[in-house]
Amino acid sequence: MNPSSSPQFTAAIVTGASRGLGFSIAEGLARVGTRVLLVARSSDDVTAAVARILAAHPGILADHVHGFAGDIADKHQTHAIAAAAEALGGPVDLLVHNASTLGPLPLRPLWDLACEDLAAVLEVNLIGPFRLTKVVAGAMALRGRGTVLHISSDAATSAYPGWGAYGVSKAAQDHLVRSFAADFAASGFPPDRVPRFYAVDPGEMDTKMHADAVPDADRATLTHPDAVAERILRWLATNPSTGARATELS
Amino acid sequence: MNRLPPRRALLGHRRFTTGFGAFDEGWPRAGVPRRARTVASSTTSAASQSRGAFAGDVAETGVHQGELRVSAGSGTAPSTVRRLQPALPGHVRRLLAFPTSTVHPYADLPALLEPGDLVVVNDAATLPASLTGQTAAGEAIEVRLAGRRADGDWETVAFGAGDWRTDTDLRPNPPSLRTGDALRFGPLVATVVAVPHARRPTLRFVATDDDFWRLLYAVGRPVQYRHLPAALDVWDVQTPFSGPPWAVEPPSAGLALTLDVLAGLRARGVDVATITEAAGLSATGDAALDAALPFAERYAVPAATWAKVQACRGRVIAVGTSVVRALETVARTGELAGWTTLKLSAANLVRVVSGLVSGVHAPGTSHLGLIEAMLAGNGLPEWSEMGEEAAALGLRDHEFGDGVLILGTPHPGQ
Numbered sequence A: 001m002n003p004s005s006s007p008q009f010t011a012a013i014v015t016g017a018s019r020g021l022g023f024s025i026a027e028g029l030a031r032v033g034t035r036v037l038l039v040a041r042s043s044d045d046v047t048a049a050v051a052r053i054l055a056a057h058p059g060i061l062a063d064h065v066h067g068f069a070g071d072i073a074d075k076h077q078t079h080a081i082a083a084a085a086e087a088l089g090g091p092v093d094l095l096v097h098n099a100s101t102l103g104p105l106p107l108r109p110l111w112d113l114a115c116e117d118l119a120a121v122l123e124v125n126l127i128g129p130f131r132l133t134k135v136v137a138g139a140m141a142l143r144g145r146g147t148v149l150h151i152s153s154d155a156a157t158s159a160y161p162g163w164g165a166y167g168v169s170k171a172a173q174d175h176l177v178r179s180f181a182a183d184f185a186a187s188g189f190p191p192d193r194v195p196r197f198y199a200v201d202p203g204e205m206d207t208k209m210h211a212d213a214v215p216d217a218d219r220a221t222l223t224h225p226d227a228v229a230e231r232i233l234r235w236l237a238t239n240p241s242t243g244a245r246a247t248e249l250s
Numbered sequence B: 001m002n003r004l005p006p007r008r009a010l011l012g013h014r015r016f017t018t019g020f021g022a023f024d025e026g027w028p029r030a031g032v033p034r035r036a037r038t039v040a041s042s043t044t045s046a047a048s049q050s051r052g053a054f055a056g057d058v059a060e061t062g063v064h065q066g067e068l069r070v071s072a073g074s075g076t077a078p079s080t081v082r083r084l085q086p087a088l089p090g091h092v093r094r095l096l097a098f099p100t101s102t103v104h105p106y107a108d109l110p111a112l113l114e115p116g117d118l119v120v121v122n123d124a125a126t127l128p129a130s131l132t133g134q135t136a137a138g139e140a141i142e143v144r145l146a147g148r149r150a151d152g153d154w155e156t157v158a159f160g161a162g163d164w165r166t167d168t169d170l171r172p173n174p175p176s177l178r179t180g181d182a183l184r185f186g187p188l189v190a191t192v193v194a195v196p197h198a199r200r201p202t203l204r205f206v207a208t209d210d211d212f213w214r215l216l217y218a219v220g221r222p223v224q225y226r227h228l229p230a231a232l233d234v235w236d237v238q239t240p241f242s243g244p245p246w247a248v249e250p251p252s253a254g255l256a257l258t259l260d261v262l263a264g265l266r267a268r269g270v271d272v273a274t275i276t277e278a279a280g281l282s283a284t285g286d287a288a289l290d291a292a293l294p295f296a297e298r299y300a301v302p303a304a305t306w307a308k309v310q311a312c313r314g315r316v317i318a319v320g321t322s323v324v325r326a327l328e329t330v331a332r333t334g335e336l337a338g339w340t341t342l343k344l345s346a347a348n349l350v351r352v353v354s355g356l357v358s359g360v361h362a363p364g365t366s367h368l369g370l371i372e373a374m375l376a377g378n379g380l381p382e383w384s385e386m387g388e389e390a391a392a393l394g395l396r397d398h399e400f401g402d403g404v405l406i407l408g409t410p411h412p413g414q
């Protein structure tokens, strides 16, 4: 981790970066010299997360880590997030879709979900990320460089009772990754220079989301998100082919 | 493999719906002069078939159906010919090509160019640059951001009460402002740091960098003019490749491009490169200030783009007048980034740009001097002749309108 060698990514947007895996990914990127915009809804939490990264790593320039208090599900904020990232740290060449919602807690069978609950989960986990990709990937395509990473889940591939809305959204997100990759592959842009799209299943991590979903879990069996973030960044450095989905990274 | 909709569906007469309501589109129109031919699509690549992967989804922008009023604009109307009419978001664009005087679907741009040509686009994102608020005394004010200075302060153009629905020339003056005054735009607050002209206060926003961008997009609206019947959303004014948020009005020629068209250019052997230029305000409501337009605009030409321009053996085709300004500035100063005050005219001709994709412009608009320079520099007829042809064809003007493609000859030794 040598900040003076040039980092793989110049500037990144990480959604859901005020805690959990998103925070760990943002911190891991900032440590190697990537400029990062941390996005989450709670303004206090975002500000605190930026301060935590800067306090823990005196070598990181204050101007390299910024926060945006916003909701990924809000269409009126999509351009604001992209603009803040470009203005404060651009050109953006990494977008990490990590923010996510489980839907109403405790988890419940699909028939006990309101129609609006499913729509709300899709807004955060699928449509919001689609909008932000749409806004960011065009510039990436013309610059000939860019990576879009979605944090997936094993609920995308297996159906678990009570996890229906979340699982549907994660499965759709995986397919969004493959579909963007397919569209760019067919686009006529040079295949080695189009934006790349990935999905990663991070495995079970000791985070608030896990505690929300499985309150009585044995935390000793859960991985720390720092370790998962490190594996994900190491995997990205291997330049996997676009459309790839990683699981059980070690 | 190829499950895209048949290309035919994109051509010819059809009815379509936007947030503004339903419109009929089609070409050619009655009254087309004989020398203008409509050329059917010849491109059949998958790239050019799948339109709109990144086009703004106007149906969701909340603009209301309204009656289309046609503004005479601030310029003088052409005396003998049909006046150009403004288009709305979602307009299916056409391209009038010169010197051939042919009309094409916009998506056929690649077929109109030759391998070896270079297309240069402006990748600036467009800010919601119109802010409505009050002075400390409670007087109404609208401020339009004109450009960000190197020190982070903003140059602006201010108006009194009202908004874009009123002709810019008829807007009242802003309340009189002094250095130190506070202006409040909802949650976004600014201090007046200089007043170089009664209508041009320089502002410093009272917010951290992180809060500033969030608040600007929360309270700002796109700058727009009276020719549109409903308010625009920030989604309506972005090109599909927008990056740095520098422009205060959309670099509108790029609004018509899709990533498919750009990919189609690459597939044809036409390279595509970017510059960033802070496309500025096109009207201030003040005759003396209008005469000075465009104001100094920030630009950046990547070294890679400039190298491509210099190595280009074909034509260098600018998408939009902002691209011409940036490239011609570098051609004159050698500076790849900075602020440009360059004004091109028939007396200050283009040196590196040999092709232009632009909107169709009514006489008297600020883009026209530059287009005249482009035409004269390439030995083409004056704009008035082309403008008449565009109007006779029923082409639409303004930011969502049809386009013109002006092709000159490569500049020797560029």
Ligand SMILES: NC(=O)c1ccc[n+]([C@@H]2O[C@H](COP(=O)([O-])OP(=O)(O)OC[C@H]3O[C@@H](n4cnc5c(N)ncnc54)[C@H](OP(=O)(O)O)[C@@H]3O)[C@@H](O)[C@H]2O)c1
Pocket (backbone or CB within 6 Å): A015, A016, A017, A018, A019, A020, A021, A022, A039, A040, A041, A042, A045, A070, A071, A072, A073, A097, A098, A099, A100, A101, A124, A151, A152, A153, A154, A201, A202, A203, A204, A205, A206, A207, A208, A209, A210, A225
């Ligand atoms: N933990 C696991 O075991 C596990 C397993 C598989 C997959 N995952 C996936 O891993 C990713 C990270 O999860 P995590 O466990 O780290 O979750 P977490 O600790 O609960 O963190 C979620 C983050 O997202 C933010 N967020 C939530 N909704 C948002 C919205 N609408 N807009 C913007 N930000 C929003 C939260 O801040 P605010 O609340 O302030 O907005 C917070 O920063 C998620 O995609 C999750 O599905 C986790």
